[in-house]
Amino acid sequence: MANVGEILAGKDICICAGSGGVGKTTTSAAIATGMAARGLKVCVLTIDPAKRLADSLGLEQLGNEAKRVDPELFERQGVEMKGELWAMMLDAKATFDELVARQAPDEESRDRVLGNRIYQQISSALAGSQEYMAMEKLFELHTEGRFDLLVLDTPPTRNALDFLDAPRRLTQFIEGRSLRVFMKPTGLAAKVAGRGASVALSVFKRIVGFDLLADLAEFFNAFSGMVDGFQARAKRVNSLLADPHTCFLVVCGPQGEPVDEAVYFHRKLVEAKLPFGGVIVNKVHYPAEKLRGDGADLEAALVEKLGDADLARRVAENFADYQALAERDARNIERLTTELRTKGVIRVPYLDEDVHDLAGLAEINRYLFASSEEREAIAAGRA
Amino acid sequence: MRGYSHGPPLFLPRLEIARNRPVTEFLDKRLVFVTGKGGVGKTTVAVALGLRAAAEGKRTIVCEVAAQENASRIFEHAEIGFHEVEVAENLWSISIDPDESMREYVLLQLKVRAMRDMLFRSRIFGYLAAATPGLKELVTIGKIWELAQLDRKVKRGRKYDLVIVDAPATGHGVGFLQTPRTFAAIARVGPIHSQARELDRLITDHAHTGVAIVALPEEMPVNESAALERDLRDEVGVAVDRVYMNGLYPERFTNEEVERLRPLSDAEDGSTRAAARAALSEHERARSQRAQLARLRRRVEAPVKTLPFLFEPELDVEAAGQLARRLG
Numbered sequence: 199m200a201n202v203g204e205i206l207a208g209k210d211i212c213i214c215a216g217s218g219g220v221g222k223t224t225t226s227a228a229i230a231t232g233m234a235a236r237g238l239k240v241c242v243l244t245i246d247p248a249k250r251l252a253d254s255l256g257l258e259q260l261g262n263e264a265k266r267v268d269p270e271l272f273e274r275q276g277v278e279m280k281g282e283l284w285a286m287m288l289d290a291k292a293t294f295d296e297l298v299a300r301q302a303p304d305e306e307s308r309d310r311v312l313g314n315r316i317y318q319q320i321s322s323a324l325a326g327s328q329e330y331m332a333m334e335k336l337f338e339l340h341t342e343g344r345f346d347l348l349v350l351d352t353p354p355t356r357n358a359l360d361f362l363d364a365p366r367r368l369t370q371f372i373e374g375r376s377l378r379v380f381m382k383p384t385g386l387a388a389k390v391a392g393r394g395a396s397v398a399l400s401v402f403k404r405i406v407g408f409d410l411l412a413d414l415a416e417f418f419n420a421f422s423g424m425v426d427g428f429q430a431r432a433k434r435v436n437s438l439l440a441d442p443h444t445c446f447l448v449v450c451g452p453q454g455e456p457v458d459e460a461v462y463f464h465r466k467l468v469e470a471k472l473p474f475g476g477v478i479v480n481k482v483h484y485p486a487e488k489l490r491g492d493g494a495d496l497e498a499a500l501v502e503k504l505g506d507a508d509l510a511r512r513v514a515e516n517f518a519d520y521q522a523l524a525e526r527d528a529r530n531i532e533r534l535t536t537e538l539r540t541k542g543v544i545r546v547p548y549l550d551e552d553v554h555d556l557a558g559l560a561e562i563n564r565y566l567f568a569s570s571e572e573r574e575a576i577a578a579g580r581a
Numbered sequence: 582m583r584g585y586s587h588g589p590p591l592f593l594p595r596l597e598i599a600r601n602r603p604v605t606e607f608l609d610k611r612l613v614f615v616t617g618k619g620g621v622g623k624t625t626v627a628v629a630l631g632l633r634a635a636a637e638g639k640r641t642i643v644c645e646v647a648a649q650e651n652a653s654r655i656f657e658h659a660e661i662g663f664h665e666v667e668v669a670e671n672l673w674s675i676s677i678d679p680d681e682s683m684r685e686y687v688l689l690q691l692k693v694r695a696m697r698d699m700l701f702r703s704r705i706f707g708y709l710a711a712a713t714p715g716l717k718e719l720v721t722i723g724k725i726w727e728l729a730q731l732d733r734k735v736k737r738g739r740k741y742d743l744v745i746v747d748a749p750a751t752g753h754g755v756g757f758l759q760t761p762r763t764f765a766a767i768a769r770v771g772p773i774h775s776q777a778r779e780l781d782r783l784i785t786d787h788a789h790t791g792v793a794i795v796a797l798p799e800e801m802p803v804n805e806s807a808a809l810e811r812d813l814r815d816e817v818g819v820a821v822d823r824v825y826m827n828g829l830y831p832e833r834f835t836n837e838e839v840e841r842l843r844p845l846s847d848a849e850d851g852s853t854r855a856a857a858r859a860a861l862s863e864h865e866r867a868r869s870q871r872a873q874l875a876r877l878r879r880r881v882e883a884p885v886k887t888l889p890f891l892f893e894p895e896l897d898v899e900a901a902g903q904l905a906r907r908l909g
Contacts, residue, residue: 397699397703398699401700404771407773506841
């Protein structure tokens with residue numbers, strides 16, 4: 199069984215993908231810390247870190263620029279840091295604005311786009327723009343070449359697939375055929391080919407009103423000079439994602455639904471020929487030593503040791519509940535391993551405390567970076 | 582549940598929130614949005630609310646948006662789709678697809694058949710609809726509005742006493758409920774402007790529309806629930822009726838008992854040792870969860886109701902039923 203260090207050897211980019219609520223942000227931070235501790239200059243791009251985690255890294259005012267985590271913090275927490283850890287919080291709107299500024303042929307077109315009400319909606323609210331801007335920032339940082347490794351914590355989408363789908367949806371929108379209708383110099387008065395299209399246009403106008411249609415036309419007109427630039431860039435972003443030096447790690451939980459999603463996402467990665475590195479399963483209930491005989495034996499043994507039948511019963515009950523969850527997790531992880539035909543399934547146990555500081559990240563890294571034997575040994579020890 | 586102290590709220594709510602009202606009163610609304618961060622159990626809570634309302638004799642429908650099909654999973658139904666499917670007695674379910682909603686909306690708007698046919702054949706309309714930010718969300722909310730009508734607009738539509746919406750995960754959560762307001766501002770004229778305003782009135786009509794946030798007893802979900810409540814109040818103008826703290830471990834052991842169990846965590850006998858460690862672990866988690874529960878209570882204005890962690894392998898309809906009985 200591989201560990202994160204082995205999976206990421208020789209990689210420039212690590213993308214942590216998964217559905218919401220599975221611990222992606224914490225996992226990304228832990229991976230970045232672990233790789234930096236091993237001597238690399240690493241930058242983690244995150245979306246919305248827990249305030250306590252950001253605070254504990256001294257990153258209260260994290261913005262759209264990378265900021266170095268104070269090396270002294272690691273010393274104080276007893277974490278050996280051979281490399282450098284940098285972090286930045288992605289601001290999708292600011293990234294989109296920068297991109298428009300870069301692609302605009304002149305200041306006037308830039309301001310026309312930035313000032314357009316439709317653009318303002320798209321840049322902050324359109325589904326997919328946050329995801330695409332995360333990739334865009336990744337691309338920008340990669341091009342600058344300041345870091346050995348970039349770790350991307352993907353935005354909290356409904357499912358991981360939304361992330362992969364984002365560039366397609368956004369570029370489709372930007373270069374969509376609707377655009378051509380409006381881009382004619384005569385704008386709305388364009389002689390649109392075919393009666394169907396003109397009916398469509400008039401019905402659409404009737405529904406949404408002339409104002410909105412005029413804003414849309416204005417947006418597409420203002421944007422027309424940038425379409426080629428956007429397309430070319432999206433293409434380069436896509437080829438960066440497919441580069442063999444990029445690595446997708448799927449993060450999930452041990453329950454049925456997240457495991458199903460991980461299986462599905464993995465299939466889509468393979469279909470899209472994107473480089474898959476492994477799966478990290480968070481919050482796993484590890485199986486304890488098997489009960490000898492049945493629960494009654496345990497209860498009897500506990501009564502003997504505790505001299506308290508009521509407490510013994512509750513301890514036995516609690517253990518049975520825990521074992522049931524451990525068995526469920528083991529079944530789901532086995533299914534995951536079979537479906538993905540991979541050895542890269544890394545389990546992180548359900549820790550007693552939430553992780554919100556460097557010590558917590560170091561605790562997670564004992565599992566992420568441990569050899570398979572070490573992991574099992576630690577797990578058996580804690581049960 | 583024992584052992585919870587509920588201090589006085591730190592500030593008075595600006596919008597009037599009904600405190601300590603039973604869940605039955607909450608379910609007397611016509612429309613209830615269940616929202617929260619991804620992975621907190623929104624669908625399970627939405628289904629549990631649906632089962633509870635249905636058990637009380639209300640004709641209820643649980644709506645999913647953005648093709649999640651999580652409810653299908655709970656009801657072990659192949660795929661519910663854009664149909665009203667009866668999943669239990671008095672309980673229906675629908676998965677609201679934005680494209681289907683758009684189609685239905687246009688059908689209701691256009692009376693001339695030839696025009697509709699031409700429209701659906703033309704791809705331009707689809708492109709235009711896709712290019713308009715927020716239009717998909719708007720027609721989705723439009724469909725929710727339609728389901729909540731006493732006099733349904735679609736043919737042979739049945740009347741529901743209660744419509745429960747499993748709303749998209751936050752980040753997009755406020756955005757979703759804010760769509761009508763935003764849209765009314767973008768489209769300053771035309772039928773859609775007045776329709777968007779009508780939908781905004783529906784969402785902010787506290788007498789008939791309720792909102793429940795689902796949280797988990799962990800750092801991030803607690804922070805996000807507090808932020809979500811604030812944004813819903815300040816940006817959308819809705820009051821949150823309750824926050825469900827989901828997945829709370831039972832407090833099985835007292836501190837004194839834990840001290841007695843501690844020596845056993847090094848016991849020679851393997852299963853005794855493992856059982857003692859599992860008990861210590863459970864105690865730690867229950868304690869850290871109680872700390873998060875206290876934080877949530879300090880940080881939100883709405884009453885916080887707790888739901889137990891279910892030691893079930895998978896959350897099926899029976900699990901949702903267990904929660905339904907325990908809903909506060």
